[in-house]
Amino acid sequence: MEEFRVALFDNGEGPASQEPIPPNPSDGELRSCVEQNQLRLMDRRDIDMVLFSPKASAMAHHVSDPKAAEAWAKACNDLVARVCDLYPSRFAGVCQLPQTPGGGLEGCIAELRRCVEQLGFVGTNLNPDPSGGHWTSPPLTDPYWFDLYEVLEELDVPAMVHVSDSLNPAFHALGAHYINADTTVFMQLLQGDLFSRFPRLRIVIPHGGGAVPYQWGRYQGLSVRLGRQPIEDRLLGNVFFDTCVYTKAAMALLFEVVGASNLLFGSEMLGALRGVNPETGEDWDHTLCYVDSLSLDPTERDAVYGENVRKVYPRLGRRLEALGK
Amino acid sequence: MEEFRVALFDNGEGPASQEPIPPNPSDGELRSCVEQNQLRLMDRRDIDMVLFSPKASAMAHHVSDPKAAEAWAKACNDLVARVCDLYPSRFAGVCQLPQTPGGGLEGCIAELRRCVEQLGFVGTNLNPDPSGGHWTSPPLTDPYWFDLYEVLEELDVPAMVHVSDSLNPAFHALGAHYINADTTVFMQLLQGDLFSRFPRLRIVIPHGGGAVPYQWGRYQGLSVRLGRQPIEDRLLGNVFFDTCVYTKAAMALLFEVVGASNLLFGSEMLGALRGVNPETGEDWDHTLCYVDSLSLDPTERDAVYGENVRKVYPRLGRRLEALGK
Numbered sequence: 001m002e003e004f005r006v007a008l009f010d011n012g013e014g015p016a017s018q019e020p021i022p023p024n025p026s027d028g029e030l031r032s033c034v035e036q037n038q039l040r041l042m043d044r045r046d047i048d049m050v051l052f053s054p055k056a057s058a059m060a061h062h063v064s065d066p067k068a069a070e071a072w073a074k075a076c077n078d079l080v081a082r083v084c085d086l087y088p089s090r091f092a093g094v095c096q097l098p099q100t101p102g103g104g105l106e107g108c109i110a111e112l113r114r115c116v117e118q119l120g121f122v123g124t125n126l127n128p129d130p131s132g133g134h135w136t137s138p139p140l141t142d143p144y145w146f147d148l149y150e151v152l153e154e155l156d157v158p159a160m161v162h163v164s165d166s167l168n169p170a171f172h173a174l175g176a177h178y179i180n181a182d183t184t185v186f187m188q189l190l191q192g193d194l195f196s197r198f199p200r201l202r203i204v205i206p207h208g209g210g211a212v213p214y215q216w217g218r219y220q221g222l223s224v225r226l227g228r229q230p231i232e233d234r235l236l237g238n239v240f241f242d243t244c245v246y247t248k249a250a251m252a253l254l255f256e257v258v259g260a261s262n263l264l265f266g267s268e269m270l271g272a273l274r275g276v277n278p279e280t281g282e283d284w285d286h287t288l289c290y291v292d293s294l295s296l297d298p299t300e301r302d303a304v305y306g307e308n309v310r311k312v313y314p315r316l317g318r319r320l321e322a323l324g325k
Numbered sequence: 326m327e328e329f330r331v332a333l334f335d336n337g338e339g340p341a342s343q344e345p346i347p348p349n350p351s352d353g354e355l356r357s358c359v360e361q362n363q364l365r366l367m368d369r370r371d372i373d374m375v376l377f378s379p380k381a382s383a384m385a386h387h388v389s390d391p392k393a394a395e396a397w398a399k400a401c402n403d404l405v406a407r408v409c410d411l412y413p414s415r416f417a418g419v420c421q422l423p424q425t426p427g428g429g430l431e432g433c434i435a436e437l438r439r440c441v442e443q444l445g446f447v448g449t450n451l452n453p454d455p456s457g458g459h460w461t462s463p464p465l466t467d468p469y470w471f472d473l474y475e476v477l478e479e480l481d482v483p484a485m486v487h488v489s490d491s492l493n494p495a496f497h498a499l500g501a502h503y504i505n506a507d508t509t510v511f512m513q514l515l516q517g518d519l520f521s522r523f524p525r526l527r528i529v530i531p532h533g534g535g536a537v538p539y540q541w542g543r544y545q546g547l548s549v550r551l552g553r554q555p556i557e558d559r560l561l562g563n564v565f566f567d568t569c570v571y572t573k574a575a576m577a578l579l580f581e582v583v584g585a586s587n588l589l590f591g592s593e594m595l596g597a598l599r600g601v602n603p604e605t606g607e608d609w610d611h612t613l614c615y616v617d618s619l620s621l622d623p624t625e626r627d628a629v630y631g632e633n634v635r636k637v638y639p640r641l642g643r644r645l646e647a648l649g650k
Contacts, residue, residue: 129495135460137495168460170454170460170513171509175515175516175543175547176509176512176513179508179536183501183505183535183536184496184501184505187497191500210508210540211535211536211539214533214536214539214570214575214578215532215533215535215570217571217572217609218504218598220609221597221599221600221602222500222597222598225600245540245543246542246543246545247541249581249582250540250541250582253539253575253578257572257574257575272546273546273550274546275546277545277546284545
């Protein structure tokens with residue numbers, strides 16, 4: 001896939017002249033790959049099911065060629081769909097959209113419809129900064145994005161906001177750009193008024209919300225200063241956070257400040273951190289340990305480990321129900 | 326000052342044609358202003374002394390006219406110096422540098438020298454993104470900045486990294502740009518190797534470190550992934566955080582994760598948040614409450630409330646000693 005991407009984008013610097021062909025691994029190759037990686041860790045960590053999406057850092061939204069973007073998103077989503085079809089009780093698809101910096105959203109809407117209606121995907125990623133660290137797109141509250149939100153509401157699928165690689169040397173992708181994007185989008189939502197226009201739109205913010213839960217008092221105070229209603233009333237019906245933070249202290253803060261009803265269990269698998277935390281002897285991204293170490297009551301546990309995600313991703317909920325889960 | 330700034334920068338869009346003159350308030354006007362604002366709150370909150378700098382959001386570094394930038398920085402720093410001279414036991418100066426996007430640093434170095442050597446300032450602000458949200462400058466670890474660091478080491482003054490207003494509609498200044506900058510710079514320092522070249526350089530990161538303490542596990546894991554020594558060994562001799570976070574949970578996390586020896590008591594006065602938190606009945610930015618609510622031992626309290634800042638800002642330490650404090 002990496003070779004295909006390079007060919008497609010001519011090493012990331014523009015569209016290629018010939019039309020490259022995506023790889024077509026056999027079912028056996030796919031099984032072997034996933035079983036040695038995601039499924040191995042899922043089994044070890046008691047994770048029944050994963051929302052499976054293309055690799056976020058490789059979405060390549062910074063290349064302004066809609067045809068290449070569409071070919072790349074399609075190839076990635078198709079591969080995700082094949083894995084989901086091989087293991088329908090372990091993986092549910094979340095798609096990558098063929099975004100480009102400042103480009104129209106028609107191609108994104110078409111790919112979203114294809115993934116949800118034909119491939120059975122249950123959600124999408126949405127990149128608030130397709131430029132890759134230059135932040136040239138309008139805020140997510142701008143009418144630029146509204147056509148997409150209409151379709152998200154119609155299909156009843158949420159969007160996880162997630163940027164891709166950083167082309168800006170100021171921003172390390174995993175250590176700054178990702179976290180900044182989470183923080184930035186939350187503040188866009190606080191500042192704007194998106195959910196009175198799109199009351200059924202649901203946004204998931206990854207990496208435990210970036211800086212947001214830690215800076216919660218700042219957002220509460222800014223909310224007052226901007227003359228807005230409290231965050232809890234205005235945003236928490238539509239905005240959800242995952243639990244991808246990597247200390248017990250951070251997980252405790254996340255639950256204390258945001259509360260279990262807006263948290264979806266998440267574990268970057270495989271994501272930014274690889275290997276074992278020498279202090280704990282556990283994998284860095286084995287976030288279940290941190291959640292389990294909190295004294296959650298059974299309702300909170302059920303919410304974070306399963307009930308919330310069924311509500312935020314209702315198409316997943318229906319699939320789980322059909323599977324008798 | 327606001328009128329002067331507008332005249333100087335022609336409403337922020339370019340240099341003005343005529344040369345505007347900075348206001349020259351009387352000592353009485355300055356006293357009256359500060360006594361009704363900063364000093365009133367300092368007395369109410371048992372704060373002996375404040376590191377006083379020009380308003381960060383008004384630094385106007387995005388205007389590419391070095392002459393205007395120098396005039397503006399000089400006027401702001403001179404006014405700060407007058408307040409410090411009126412109340413030498415309550416205020417110590419921290420300067421604004423006349424940065425411009427991509428401009429040379431000679432003017433900044435000259436103004437830094439003037440402020441420290443002639444006006445008695447004890448530190449400086451340093452803007453990692455003079456463009457105002459477009460992030461066009463190289464990382465703080467780039468040789469672009471080295472001449473300035475040499476002078477910071479020579480003068481033995483620390484730099485607080487702080488951006489100014491955001492001109493990018495994606496970033497709310499107080500709710501995203503400030504916090505993103507804190508996070509971004511920490512990751513630049515983690516990724517680079519600045520302190521082996523400048524071992525006596527000290528960097529202060531405001532707003533409780535942006536996302537950093539909350540995302541500490543991510544930084545520990547990325548440090549391993551990048552083949553770096555642990556953060557504690559590599560960075561915490563040179564990097565310090567203030568305590569400007571606005572929930573007890575965040576303050577507890579900050580002390581637990583970073584530890585008292587790298588924290589400088591800070592209270593944005595007057596900063597992003599104004600007025601009273603209806604839940605606590607205290608001012609939003611009365612951060613002393615949050616620190617006092619933790620069970621710190623006397624050594625930790627002394628460190629955060631006074632000892633650390635004497636070490637990080639040794640010119641302040643010497644002044645306090647001369648004042649018998």
